[in-house]
Amino acid sequence: MNVVDGDTVKQAGKGRRAGGALLLVLGFIMLGSWIVLQFMGRVKSEMAVRGRGDEAVVARNLAFQALEITIGVLAEIRLLDDGLYNPAQGWGDPMVFAGSAARGEDDFATGEEPAAYGEQLDESAAILFPEGFEVEVRIRDESGLLPLNHTSEDRWKHFFELMEFSADDALVLTHSLLDWIDRDDRPRLHGAEAETYMLRSPPYRPANAPITDIQDLLLIQGFDRLFFDEVGVPNDRFRTFEDHVSVWSDGPVNMNTAPILVLQTLAEDLNFEVDRVVDFLTGPDGKRGTFVDRILRPGVVEADLPRDNSGNLLDFRAESRYLEVDVRVFYGTTTFRLMARLDSTESDPEDIYPMKIVYIQTWGGKS
Numbered sequence: 001m002n003v004v005d006g007d008t009v010k011q012a013g014k015g016r017r018a019g020g021a022l023l024l025v026l027g028f029i030m031l032g033s034w035i036v037l038q039f040m041g042r043v044k045s046e047m048a049v050r051g052r053g054d055e056a057v058v059a060r061n062l063a064f065q066a067l068e069i070t071i072g073v074l075a076e077i078r079l080l081d082d083g084l085y086n087p088a089q090g091w092g093d094p095m096v097f098a099g100s101a102a103r104g105e106d107d108f109a110t111g112e113e114p115a116a117y118g119e120q121l122d123e124s125a126a127i128l129f130p131e132g133f134e135v136e137v138r139i140r141d142e143s144g145l146l147p148l149n150h151t152s153e154d155r156w157k158h159f160f161e162l163m164e165f166s167a168d169d170a171l172v173l174t175h176s177l178l179d180w181i182d183r184d185d186r187p188r189l190h191g192a193e194a195e196t197y198m199l200r201s202p203p204y205r206p207a208n209a210p211i212t213d214i215q216d217l218l219l220i221q222g223f224d225r226l227f228f229d230e231v232g233v234p235n236d237r238f239r240t241f242e243d244h245v246s247v248w249s250d251g252p253v254n255m256n257t258a259p260i261l262v263l264q265t266l267a268e269d270l271n272f273e274v275d276r277v278v279d280f281l282t283g284p285d286g287k288r289g290t291f292v293d294r295i296l297r298p299g300v301v302e303a304d305l306p307r308d309n310s311g312n313l314l315d316f317r318a319e320s321r322y323l324e325v326d327v328r329v330f331y332g333t334t335t336f337r338l339m340a341r342l343d344s345t346e347s348d349p350e351d352i353y354p355m356k357i358v359y360i361q362t363w364g365g366k367s
């Protein structure tokens with residue numbers, strides 16, 4: 001796997017049942033705890049050999065180890081719980097899951113107040129890192145977002161209207177985005193192709209290909225005016241858009257992790273009441289995004305499974321396939337950051353990891 005600092009290199013809860021959570025933990029111990037032990041052993045010996053002067057090196061190593069632990073947790077849960085659908089399966093806070101598993105505890109079945117994924121269930125359950133280093137891991141399920149390059153015209157129109165753009169602006173944004181991506185040079189009614197962009201100064205051509213960098217929106221008619229200020233600085237609407245789309249997801253949207261605006265967009269398109277989905281997912285504590293959330297997935301049998309307005313069950317087959325793992329290691333006044341994209345359903349071409357690492361980027365620290 002190739003990694004380059006500051007640059008992009010391609011290539012490279014509770015379970016559904018308490019017994020399920022226990023099974024996961026036991027499975028993790030049998031199959032994966034060696035990973036944790038090996039990593040921790042390595043960090044400690046590095047600390048001893050290098051001493052205090054090389055904190056940046058330790059921070060970098062810790063970040064990679066946290067990523068490997070995260071991959072281990074995801075792979076174990078995927079294997080033993082037959083797929084990844086919802087962080088409530090235990091992967092919402094992978095360091096806590098791995099820490100509990102390494103100690104043989106079943107914290108997911110005994111926690112009193114259900115915690116949000118971002119908060120640790122129990123500080124003492126998390127993996128212990130060397131003193132002076134704090135490690136934070138966040139997982140964003142891009143499968144719950146609108147695929148930037150694979151979303152229909154109807155969904156975009158609904159989405160831009162839900163973002164409170166006028167009907168006219170919603171049309172311009174939708175048509176211009178689709179024209180920018182599609183291969184032909186025939187503009188839609190409110191869109192734009194080469195004939196529009198070649199009149200600009202300096203002139204340029206549309207990509208006529210999938211967007212890989214979200215900053216390219218600055219070049220697209222409508223987005224240039226509505227998502228950036230006069231000098232090209234992204235505004236709040238750009239940030240809202242960025243939080244709801246994925247540049248690399250190409251599959252169906254996973255409703256388990258979809259933000260409310262994405263669920264509302266799907267609801268308009270598929271004709272269902274968004275509250276039915278939210279009420280189901282929320283679970284007994286009345287809060288969405290905690291470890292007692294219920295999970296929408298194939299095989300679940302519950303009386304209140306969400307249906308559309310014609311009474312048909314919604315499609316819950318979409319998995320948490322495209323995962324962005326954001327690791328931050330804090331030490332002194334400095335932070336080392338590592339961001340990785342994982343395709344949880346593809347195998348690693350080099351057969352080192354249990355899933356494919358599509359991309360890694362790092363900031364800070366020494367190599």
Ligand SMILES: [Ca+2]
Binds near residue numbers: 184
């Ligand atoms: Ca085009």
